[in-house]
Amino acid sequence: MPDFSPEDNKLALKVVFYGPALSGKTTNLMQLHSLLNPERKGELMVLETRDDRTLFFDMLPIGLRSRSGLDLRLKLYTVPGQVQHDSTRKAVLSRADGVVFVADSQVAQQDNNAIAFGNLEDNLDKVGLDIDTRPMVVQFNKRDLLSVVDEAELQSRWADTPWAPLAMASALQGKGVIETFRALLDRLYTVINAEFDLAGKHDIDRATFISRLSASHGVGNA
Amino acid sequence: MRSFEDDPTLSDLLTPDQIQRLGGALSGLCREPVAISENRTGDAVPVEFNLETVGWLSGGASDGEREAAAELVSFLMLFVAKYRLAANIHHDTTEASYAELQRQNEALKASEAKYRDLSDQLQQKVDEQVAVIRQTQQELYESARLRSVGHLAAGVAHEINNPVGFISSNLRVARDYVKDLEPLLPETADNRELLEDFNDLLSESIEGTDRIADIVADLKTFSSIDQAEHSLCDLNSLLRSAIHLIQTEHDHSLSIMENLGELPRIPGHPSRLSQTLFNLLDNAAQAVGDNGRILVRTLADNTGIQVIIQDNGCGIPDTVRSQVFDAFFTTRPVGSGTGLGLTVARDTVRAHGGQLTLDSQEGAGTRVVLTLPVKQGS
Ligand SMILES: Nc1nc2c(ncn2[C@@H]2O[C@H](COP(=O)(O)OP(=O)(O)OP(=O)(O)O)[C@@H](O)[C@H]2O)c(=O)[nH]1
Ligand SMILES: [Mg+2]
Numbered sequence: 001m002p003d004f005s006p007e008d009n010k011l012a013l014k015v016v017f018y019g020p021a022l023s024g025k026t027t028n029l030m031q032l033h034s035l036l037n038p039e040r041k042g043e044l045m046v047l048e049t050r051d052d053r054t055l056f057f058d059m060l061p062i063g064l065r066s067r068s069g070l071d072l073r074l075k076l077y078t079v080p081g082q083v084q085h086d087s088t089r090k091a092v093l094s095r096a097d098g099v100v101f102v103a104d105s106q107v108a109q110q111d112n113n114a115i116a117f118g119n120l121e122d123n124l125d126k127v128g129l130d131i132d133t134r135p136m137v138v139q140f141n142k143r144d145l146l147s148v149v150d151e152a153e154l155q156s157r158w159a160d161t162p163w164a165p166l167a168m169a170s171a172l173q174g175k176g177v178i179e180t181f182r183a184l185l186d187r188l189y190t191v192i193n194a195e196f197d198l199a200g201k202h203d204i205d206r207a208t209f210i211s212r213l214s215a216s217h218g219v220g221n222a
Numbered sequence: 223m224r225s226f227e228d229d230p231t232l233s234d235l236l237t238p239d240q241i242q243r244l245g246g247a248l249s250g251l252c253r254e255p256v257a258i259s260e261n262r263t264g265d266a267v268p269v270e271f272n273l274e275t276v277g278w279l280s281g282g283a284s285d286g287e288r289e290a291a292a293e294l295v296s297f298l299m300l301f302v303a304k305y306r307l308a309a310n311i312h313h314d315t316t317e318a319s320y321a322e323l324q325r326q327n328e329a330l331k332a333s334e335a336k337y338r339d340l341s342d343q344l345q346q347k348v349d350e351q352v353a354v355i356r357q358t359q360q361e362l363y364e365s366a367r368l369r370s371v372g373h374l375a376a377g378v379a380h381e382i383n384n385p386v387g388f389i390s391s392n393l394r395v396a397r398d399y400v401k402d403l404e405p406l407l408p409e410t411a412d413n414r415e416l417l418e419d420f421n422d423l424l425s426e427s428i429e430g431t432d433r434i435a436d437i438v439a440d441l442k443t444f445s446s447i448d449q450a451e452h453s454l455c456d457l458n459s460l461l462r463s464a465i466h467l468i469q470t471e472h473d474h475s476l477s478i479m480e481n482l483g484e485l486p487r488i489p490g491h492p493s494r495l496s497q498t499l500f501n502l503l504d505n506a507a508q509a510v511g512d513n514g515r516i517l518v519r520t521l522a523d524n525t526g527i528q529v530i531i532q533d534n535g536c537g538i539p540d541t542v543r544s545q546v547f548d549a550f551f552t553t554r555p556v557g558s559g560t561g562l563g564l565t566v567a568r569d570t571v572r573a574h575g576g577q578l579t580l581d582s583q584e585g586a587g588t589r590v591v592l593t594l595p596v597k598q599g600s
Contacts, residue, residue: 043271045303047304055308056311061272062273075227087315087319087322090318091315091318092311
């Protein structure tokens with residue numbers, strides 16, 4: 001749920017990277033931290049890990065300030081993918097405004113993807129959110145590996161869902177990470193603009209929203 | 223902190239002591255002392271954490287010193303905050319899990335109680351159904367037995383009726399012939415004796431056939447073979463038939479006194495009423511044994527008919543009186559009765575809109591009063 005405090009004219013949004021263990025959620029966030037150059041960018045907080053596996057969550061705050069003075073914040077979280085951390089996943093997921101589901105492209109990981117997706121559906125339901133209306137992007141990560149499911153096959157499998165087209169990425173190589181994030185921003189904008197009239201009241205149209213929050217070092221402020 | 227994701231303030235992260243200690247250490251590094259506070263003062267620069275200004279740092283000899291000191295505080299803040307965030311989410315999830323566990327525990331208890339209830343109710347229903355089934359089965363068996371006995375009796379009665387009829391009329395004709403022969407025989411003492419004997423033989427035989435005819439008639443009444451299922455019944459005649467039959471069963475050894483008043487006919491099932499009367503008489507007969515007495519009275523007033531069957535037999539002990547109407551209850555030795563007599567009797571009487579009351583004293587006897595309304599129905 002967007003958290004708007006009128007006294008500071010501050011709107012805080014929450015995006016959660018969800019997915020099975022080891023699919024590359026933390027890697028996505030680390031890449032966003034180093035590749036992105038948004039107007040405002042905080043520290044990447046990687047909380048406790050054990051053997052590089054997330055135990056609590058990771059968090060990266062970014063933001064922009066509109067000409068109208070709106071202080072727009074976006075907090076990007078990852079959840080721990082390991083099965084046993086379900087209550088933490090649920091706590092992090094609560095009040096999420098958008099979700100990036102990071103799936104593992106490897107053939108052997110398809111069952112885990114399905115289980116994690118079911119778990120996302122369950123937990124969204126438990127925290128009172130609806131998977132069909134929540135802005136969400138599904139990313140298939142690790143495209144650089146050899147034993148991955150064919151992209152055409154994946155796209156056709158998901159074609160009839162609200163999440164088509166899928167985003168393809170190799171987070172390790174920094175490929176597709178920003179594109180995934182932009183696709184999410186695009187879907188998020190529709191919902192947030194409908195509620196807060198970003199375009200009308202704050203002079204933030206879709207393109208501004210996306211480009212100012214996802215400006216990258218390489219491309220500069222597009 | 224309110225929730226793990228709320229942005230922390232300076233005082234959320236550090237105690238006043240720690241803030242002071244930090245300020246002291248930083249002052250030692252700078253040429254002029256610095257102070258950290260939550261409020262902005264003159265030359266203060268913001269201490270930022272997660273895009274949030276969490277405090278202000280003032281003092282120092284230059285902007286450069288102030289900014290370096292503020293940066294150091296922000297850097298420290300990152301690690302303090304990490305720890306706090308981890309601790310907070312751990313606390314949140316532990317509490318949520320505990321609440322969930324408790325909720326599950328409550329739900330479990332509730333469902334356990336519900337299932338216990340259900341299982342109790344189920345057991346009770348099963349018991350009730352079993353009782354109903356057993357009683358229905360027994361009644362079915364009883365009525366089937368009655369029907370077959372009735373049919374047999376009716377069949378036998380019908381078969382016997384004709385031969386008894388012609389034997390009886392032939393015997394009467396034969397007696398007339400003997401009379402006709404009398405003047406034709408020579409008048410001797412031997413002959414007279416012979417004729418008298420002959421006459422006596424025929425008379426006794428006629429009496430015998432009359433008795434057979436009576437029993438046949440009783441059997442027919444009892445099995446109501448000649449009557450419709452539901453018809454106007456003469457209770458006195460049903461009672462007489464039942465008394466004859468019970469006497470026949472006991473070799474006419476019972477002392478039964480009849481005191482039957484004039485009764486209006488009432489609508490009912492003659493065979494079921496007969497069976498009821500027979501059951502009551504049978505109970506009385508069993509209670510009195512060889513040398514008791516049974517008194518049978520009927521009377522009527524404008525509301526109804528009463529049939530009273532009273533015996534001076536063994537009576538019913540107090541301990542079992544409340545159970546006498548329960549199906550299967552019997553005080554007789556196993557095998558001598560089904561125990562359904564009174565239950566069936568009471569059910570039949572109720573079906574006729576009447577009542578059956580029982581008044582008994584152990585050792586003194588039992589009095590059964592059967593009341594039937596003259597006009598049936600409600
Ligand atoms: N080959 C390849 N490996 C990757 C890619 N993305 C992540 N990995 C590797 O996969 C492993 C797990 O990555 P993480 O980002 O820690 O995975 P996670 O989803 O955060 O895992 P949990 O925190 O346990 O849920 C690491 O060894 C990464 O280097 C990718 O695109 N290609
Ligand atoms: Mg991780």
